[in-house]
Amino acid sequence: xxRLLMGNSQHRIPTEIALELLTKQQRRQVLRRMADTAxxxxxxxxxxxxxxxxxxxxxxDGSVDHRGIExxxxxxxxLQEANVIExxxxxxxxxxxxxxxxxxxxxxxxxxxxxETPSTSC
Numbered sequence: 833x834x835r836l837l838m839g840n841s842q843h844r845i846p847t848e849i850a851l852e853l854l855t856k857q858q859r860r861q862v863l864r865r866m867a868d869t870a871x872x873x874x875x876x877x878x879x880x881x882x883x884x885x886x887x888x889x890x891x892x893d894g895s896v897d898h899r900g901i902e903x904x905x906x907x908x909x910x911l912q913e914a915n916v917i918e919x920x921x922x923x924x925x926x927x928x929x930x931x932x933x934x935x936x937x938x939x940x941x942x943x944x945x946x947x948e949t950p951s952t953s954c
Contacts, residue, residue: 845931849914850938858882858899859907862926863936866917872927875919879903 853859861882866873873881879900908926912919916935918927 845914845916845934847938850931850935853911853914853916853935854939854942856907858903859911860939862903862907862911862917863932863939866926866928866932867936870928872918872925875904875908875921875924875926878926 854863862878865878865881879897882903883897883899904921908917908919908921911917912929914935915929915931917929917932919925
């Protein structure tokens with residue numbers, strides 16, 4: 833089992849699980865947003881913040897916001913199960929979990945890798 837080592841403490845989230853968590857764009861967006869909110873946030877605010885120009889918005893006829901439902905019932909519970917966030921569905925709050933920093937560091941490393949340009953000179 834591969835473990836992420838960050839800072840002075842050893843966390844026990846397997847790399848495979850951390851990578852699986854990062855496969856979905858919405859979970860990556862949650863992590864980035866939570867990185868900016870040290871004191872946590874509400875699910876409603878998180879849903880609004882994550883709703884971008886590329887995501888469908890509810891129609892004026894009362895259509896359901898499927899992205900918000902997916903956030904509440906799929907992505908937040910999955911991140912909570914891995915101890916990346918603390919999600920209280922009754923109160924509608926989200927805080928960083930004990931594995932948050934390790935998974936965020938992996939996301940930062942992946943993002944940084946994508947920005948590098950391979951050298952084409954010999």
